[in-house]
Amino acid sequence: MSCQEMEIYETYISTLTAYPTTLLGIMFQERNKALLKPTDDNEYFIDRDDPAVTRRDLEDECDYFQISQNALITAPVVSSHQISPIRKLVADKLDDFVKTLETIVTNIAITMLKHHFRGFSSTVTMTFAQESYIGGITSIVVKPKTDALTRSTWKAMSHHGTMGYFILDQFGENIGNYLSNLIPEVSWELNHKIYGVRERFYDFILIIDYDFNRERTLADSCLANRNSINRNSSRLC
Incomplete structure (x- = not known):
């Protein structure tokens, strides 16, 4: 050559x-x-x-x-895309934050569907402060007001508090778009509030709107395959 x-x-x-x-x-x-x-x-x-x-x-x-x-x-398989242990730790923090938000949405849906199977609308607003001495997360408001959901949401997000502001500042829109694509019933808002040199906050708002749809529910269930089997059996007969 x-x-x-x-x-x-x-x-x-x-x-x-x-x-x-x-x-x-x-x-x-x-x-x-x-x-x-x-x-x-x-x-x-x-x-x-x-x-x-x-x-x-x-x-x-x-x-x-x-x-x-x-x-x-x-021989062991080595990925061509190598990630250093430190970068992996940081990425895991972000992933954990997003997974916690997914869990919060799921918990709200489970609670609301107990009494509102035909549809429901719920909003959760989480406020994160820039200064870690405040505690990171300063408030959580769930509407309709449910004390149990507020407590469980606070508990789930509490260990993200000190990093919450930074994560939302860097990835807030990415997180919102990811959740909306993953869960079509979810929309979101990200509001940056500045009250002074050191008083800066992010409101991250998740809006969950669910409307019952018979055909879609049937298609998503195990009955869809069962109905298909029955129709095929009828044709054979």
Whole structure:
């Protein structure tokens, strides 16, 4: 292959060393580091022909790179999308915040549907302060007023309080859009209130509107498949 036809592939050392019995896995082990001779800026030249197009070509490439079927099966799978432990912790905090909001919506729906199966409308407003010494979350208002829902919502959100303002400041619209797409009965509002240099608050409001629909409920239930089976059986008879 001429220099003009060279192809450059970029990968992680961890991906190569995940297969320690192969040619590349052996090459890039720490003990062989001194033997490696990069051509330019951590690049390594391997002289091979174009990609395999027949089974024999593939077998030849496997022989060259010392790739056995057993090695492919037993070697650990390493994702090409690596996330550092710290970034993962931060992302988990955001995910946990969103999951808590999902749980709050579900709990409200469970409570309301006990007495309002034909439909209901409910609103929960959560207020988060910027200053952590205030406690993060300053108020929760559930309408229609339900003491049990207010207490459970407060308990669910309490451990997010000190980070709530920052999360909403950075991701408030993303969170609202995600919830609306996930739960079509949910709409949302995000209000930023500033009363002074240090008195800043976010109101995150979730509005849940549910109207009973017979056809949609039937289609979402186990009866949909049962009715389909019955109709097919009738045709056969």
